[in-house]
Structures are given as C-alpha cells and as structure tokens.
Amino acid sequence: MKRLILLFLAGTSLALARQTAPQLPAPPLSTLPDGFSAPSGYGDSIYPLLGDAGLDVTHYDLSLRSDPRQDVISGRAVLSITALRELNQISLDFAGPKVLGVKLGGRAAQHAQVGEKLLILPPTPVTAGTAFTLTVAYSGTPALQYDSSTGGGLRLGWITQAGGSYVLSEPDGAHTFFPCNDVPADGASFSLHLDVPAGYTTVASGVQTRQVTAAGRTRTDFELAQPIPTYALTVHVGRLKLETQAGPAGIQIRNAFPVNLPDDVKATFAQTPAMIGFLAEWFGPYPYPVYGVAVSADPQIPALETATLSTFPARPEQPTTALHELAHQWFGNSLRLGDWSDIWLNEGFATYAELLWAQSQGQSAAPLLERWYARLARVPARGLPATQSLQLFDSSSYFRGALALHALRLNVGDGRFRRILADYVGRFAGRSVRTADFLGVAQQIGGQTALDAMRPWLVGPQLPPFPKGFFTQAVR
Template identity: 30%
Template sequence: MSPHRNPRVLTTALLLVLSAACTGASAGQDAPDRVHGAKPGAAGAGDPLFPKMGNGGYDVTDYRLSLDYTPDSNRLEGTARITARATSALSSFHLDFAGLHIRKATVNGRTAKAERRGTELVLTPAADLPKGRTFSTTVVYDGKPRTIKDPDGSKEGWIETDDGAVGLGEPTGSMAWFPGNHHPSDKARYDITVTVPKGLTAVSGGELKQRETHGRHTTFHWRSQEPMASYLATVAIGDFDIHTTTTDGELPQYVAVDPDQAEDSTKVPDQVTGVIDWESRTFGRYPFSSTGAIVDHLPGLGYALETQTKPYFADAPDEILLVHELAHQWFGNSVTPRAWKDMWLNEGFATYAEWLWEEDHDGRTAEQTFRDFYDGTDDESGGIWDFAPADPPNAAAVSDPPVYGRGAMVLHKLRQAVGDKTFFTILRTWVKEHRHGNADTKQFIALSERISGKDLTKLYDVWLFGKDKPAKP
C-alpha cells in the first residue's frame, strides 16, 4: 500500500523550490541566453569623415550573398549570410543597409529582432553573443535597390544600365545592395551567387566557380578568397563579351566588355596583361589570384572604380586609366587604409604609378610631370593645393585633387630624398608587409624612415601635412 500524499503539502513544496531558483538567479546567475556585460554594438566605426559607416563590436570574416535580379522591374531579391567574430559581448549589433525590405533575419539560426534606423539595420539576437564567439547572421531581403548620391555629388550604390545594373561601393554605396560592416577597416572573403535572365551575364570579383542555366535563368557563382573591403565589391549585370586568357605571369584574366564599347576596347585585354606584368615587376608580386576588367556602357557616370581583381569602367578606358585602376590592386585593395582620411595611400600611389608608367614608356619623366603639377600646367593639376593630402577637410573632399596629384608629389619627393633603389624597396616592402591588411599614414612614414635610415619629418611636414604650396619644388 502506497503512502497518502497531501496535495497542499506538495504545492507548498513546489513553490518553495521555484522561489529558491528565482532567488539564486537574482543573486548573480545569468538568465538563459544572457551574457554578463553584453551591450549593444556601436552604430559606427568612428571614422572622422564617415562617422555613420561601419559598426563596432564584431569583425566579419565571410559574406555569402545570393542575389536574384530582374532588370525589367529593377527588382533585387537577396540573402546575405554573414560570418563574424564578436570583439565584445553583444546584446545587439548594427549592419549598414540602405533601403530594401527585410523579410527575415536570424542569428545562429534563431529569429532575431530587426529594426531599421535610417541606413542602420539593428539586429537583436535571441541570445547574447559572448566576446570571441564566432556567429552567423542571415538576412533575407528584396525590393528596388537605391542609387546613392555621394557627398561630392557623384552616383554610386545600385545603378541601372541600359541592359542591366551595376553595384558600386566607394565610399558608401555597397550598403544599397547588401547588409554588412561597410567600413574599409573590416575586410572579409566573399562568395557571390547571382541569378539573372538567360542571355545576360553577371560579373563579380574573384574567380567564376560555376555557371548554370536552368530554364529562363542563368546563375553565376563568384568567389573571392582574398580579403576585400566592402567598397571594392561589385556585381555588374548585362550583355557582355567575355575575354579569358592569362597574363605573361600565367595569372587567370577575365575581361567583360559591353558590345556597345567593343570597337573602342579591342586592345583592353592585351593592355590589362601588359599593365599587370609591368606593375608586378615594379611593385612586387600581384596580390590576388586573378585579374581582369569590366568595361560597361554607362554614359555620364564620370569615374572608374578599382573594384577588386576587375576594375569597373563606364566606357572604354585608355591605357593610362588602366594603369591607375590596376595599381590600386596593390595600393588600396590589398593594402587598404584604416580610415578614409588616408585615401592618399590609395590615390596618390595609383597616380604616381601613372607617372612611372609614362617615364618607363618614352613619355615625360616623373620629374617633368612633378614640375608640370607644381607649375599648374598639367591638365590634372587644378586644385591640388586646396588642402593637405593627408588631411581632407570633409567627406566630400576625400577624392579631391590634393589626394591624387599632391599625393603623388609626396612620393616623388620621397624618391628624390632616398634614391631610386631605396624608394622602390619602400614600396615593395609596404605592399608585402601589409598584404591583405589595413595600414595608415603613420605606418608608411615609419616604414620609409626605417628603410632609408633618414629623418623625413621635414619632407612630410611640408608636402604631406602642409596646407600651403611650398615655396620651392
């Protein structure tokens, strides 16, 4: 015979157990899915020129983007799968993302709360993220992507062309077509799959891993194994003639040319090969596993862009423009500035590559070009004294003439001060030591002084940081 149990006694005992459990939790035990000290990640990376770009609290390692684009309606459907590591304990975090509708968001496979705050997408995961933890985020979205106007008035973001579209990202445009940590200091690998109507081609950075037609659509799968800043990512969709070959150094080369530009672009594939081989001899080993170019038909865009492994041109480029944009694969793409104020490390170096190319191909010497810039007789010399190249006054000035022309003049003065052998050792060491990383002006100055053994303070104070035109060249 079993003993008799009093219901009131059992109920009282159960309440006592629950009360003790609650007391224990309030005495210091974390509630389920909470992490001690977790707090929201920062809404920006702290960039002086673009304070709202980028985010704090995590570092992205991989983007996997699956895109489906319909040109007739300019409709984009996307799924972004982001792998990142928490650099602090996070209760929520931000992604840069402008426009487009959020259909679903998850963190580590669990539904996350998604909130739009202007160009910020704030995700609150079901469980806090401990510091050091690798986590995955998936965002499903769709709609008509935006074209964004830069602070300087130019267009970027998602731009429609006469037969498709292109995604351009410098400096803020990538947030128009995929969510991410859109600051140059957070580089990551990219895997991009794009589905388009049959007959069109989707071109992106890295290598084409697969092309598959299914019914009325074709899917292109691109992969970039080397780290990339988000402003260098691109997708160009349209009717393209494709030219595949290898450089003299046996580097795979993929050049896509819009048929409207074909007649003026017949030399482009060979020119890409020649420029890459010359720049490899000049600056050191090419930093990526493939190269190429995209020649589109986008009248009025007004600029070319050094999108990683395949620079984007809105129309047929001349050879010197190829030299400039391909030089960025070393200076800007492989070695990327920590902040936008260091843009002269991109543009000054790519501009000086033009001077070196001309000098090495029976044109003006770099010294003659330098003097033409100083005297104001070069076509590109207007406005170079407006501010110090290492100190753009605002976001609108980040691509202004001092960053390009006067940035190149700084390098020429360095070359004069240390001699050719030491100068080119400095350049090659710079791209070798910071390969696929981020670096800043202070580090370049320190490197140049270490290798040359000279105190170069006066040179940099006058030519890099000085606000006025030097009295003597």
C-alpha cells in the first residue's frame, strides 16, 4: 500500500516540496565558541534549520513567572528527550530571553546561545535510544519575532500589551519564549506552572489541576497529556472571566473572556457544544478532555487553533470561524504535520468542516463551493504542497485543499467518505502525518478512482475546471 502511494506521489509530482531559503540563518562558524558546531536542523521543507532531527522531545515541564504589566518573563523548562541517534551536541530552538543555566540529567552542562539556537555539549556522547532530561533556566524579555508566512506583519510568541499577555506561535514562534524542538513533527505533552500577580487570571492549553494564591501572587498549573505541536501551545494572562459548562461526552467547555467583553463577541461561541458533537460524528471523538476559547483584548490578531483553547480577537466572528478552529483540534493539533509543506492537511480539512456544518444546518453547499473556486480563480494556481513560507496560509492551502476533499466525497459517496475521515483520524491520532498517509487511507477505502478524483487538485499547477455536477450533484 505505501509503495503504491509513493508511486502515485512520484507520478504526479507530489513528492516533498523542495527546500527553499532557510528562514533561520545558520550561526556563523566564527561566532561559535570552541567545541561547538553549527547545527544542521530537522530538515523540514519550509523551515529546514529549525529543530534537531536527533531529538524526540516527549514532554515539556514549563514554569513561567510573568507580570502582564511588564514585557519580561522568567522560565524554567525541563525537557524529557529520547536521542534518536548518537548526540555529540544537542541543539534546541531558542531565541528567547538570556539563558541563566543548563543542566543535563541534573548536572551543569556547557552551553552556548547563538542566534536562535541553544547548543549544549554533553560530557560524553549521548547514545541512540537514551532517554534524558534537560533543564534550562532563563529570564528577560521574550524574543521579538514576526511571521514570515504573512510577510512579517504579525508578531509571534509571548506577547504583552494593554495589561495582558497571550501566546500566538504558529508557525515558528514557540521558541521565542521557551527552548524546544520547534517543528510540528515532534509533538509532546505539557505540564505548565504559571506564576502571575494576584488579581490576574491565567488560562492555558490543557486541564487546570491546581491553583494557589500566596504572597501577592497566584500559581496555576495545567496538564496536557496528549502530544501537540509546539506552536499550538497557548497561555493567556489578564483581567479575564472564566465561563464553564458541561459539553458532550464529558468534555468541559471553558471560555476565557476579558471583563466587559460585549455580548455579541461572546455569541460567536454559543454553539460550541453542538459543534463538538457534530464534528465527532464525522471525525471521531474529540481528542481532549477540555475545549473552549480565549479572547484576547487585541482586536487585530487572527483566530488561531491553539490546543484545547482556541485564540480569538476581541471582535465579532462568524460561527463558521469558530467551527474552523474547533476542527483544527483534530486536524493540526491531534494529527500534526510531519512537514510544513503539507499544511493543506490542516487548513483544507478545517475549511471543509465549514461546509459539513453548513449542510447540517440545512444550507446548500453550492454557495461555499462557488466562493472557494472564485477565490482560487483570482490568484496564481499551484498544487497543494507548499514550497515556501508565504504559501502556508494562502488560498490554495484552504480552498483548493477543501475542494480536493469535495472531489473525493463526490467520487466515493458520503458513506465511504465518512469512513475515510474517521479511519484517517483514528489511525493517526496523536501522530504526525503526511499527504501520503491520507492518500493511503483514501485508496484503501475508496480505491484507485478515489486518488484519480483528487489528483488534479493535488498536483497543479493549473486550477482544474468544474467537474460535472460539482456544485449541484447530491452526494451519495
């Protein structure tokens, strides 16, 4: 099966997107202290120098002390790591505050903070398969980084403004405030210990497990047992009001709203329980024990599918936007990317979820399909694999990806389409995925004709013409 899919990919030029110019400059050898070498990176197609292919980080234990009135944080990060190969040097992504000290397995380790990398020299090489811990203490102002995928217009990472702090890291901002293997392929679980001045509320990805106020400060702990990509982690600190309710299948609904937030902004999220139940019918059980939204006081930020706690701006949004970010909890957070070039596996699936929801509300799919196609017709056409950061969140990732799924649905019918989605999610929950993984499931259930239906949308670069009955034909 895997060989057939690889042949399909090769035959339709859907092989891995070629590496483009690195987004991180390699540290000049002249700036490296004696004994250190330039890191090679993980090898992602879009961000090849981020990460370290020799590391499997399984858990992050983060203690963060902050004050939303000051753009400063103090942190202690304990990383649980398994070596995937012999390590003469350990390389973490970290553009954040000054490192105060590093311990490898409880003993002080020689380290160097160079550019956006934290390099550690073990006293002896770490053999492949060895599990070990790294502890990094740091303090200062979080690194200033802007999103290359939007042309630099959006700040990423830990952001403090207007008396509050929030985290918005997709695609490559997590390493601005904690040391990590900042590639989505290396997902990990998280423990968070957040220390803020009393009177401020903290909410974060995961389940709140403890809260203590003493000596004018409040510490709140969160646990997220399921692995997520580093960019999906979020923290919000501010004058917030928490609203909770019971959701379907025992899921806790937890929303964090700024005090005095207008009711029309809150109204966007009134249907969250119904949306969770509906998407579970298509994709399988919701992957976490808690879900909700955190609204930032900043009205200019985009909505983002941060894990278990989607981030939204302080402005009214369409319910479909709330549905889109919820769908990402399956596609992007639970099933995380094996390579950024396959971003359509996140955005195309979440966009198509909007159509499924619209149909469940008695609406015709035709207007959405026509609008998606019209958007694509106005921009240069390309196949679905992204080849540069500016393509990560363009129209093709969203709308061409969604139309590829609709072409598959029309070919195989609703019954088998549901089976494809549910089997894909069930098989790869908590794992990284590539396009070949989805195509393997589609072929197994829908046959070669299922792949043939998707081929024109996958490979490009031309925008395929309307298939007969694409907008009007009732799916089987």
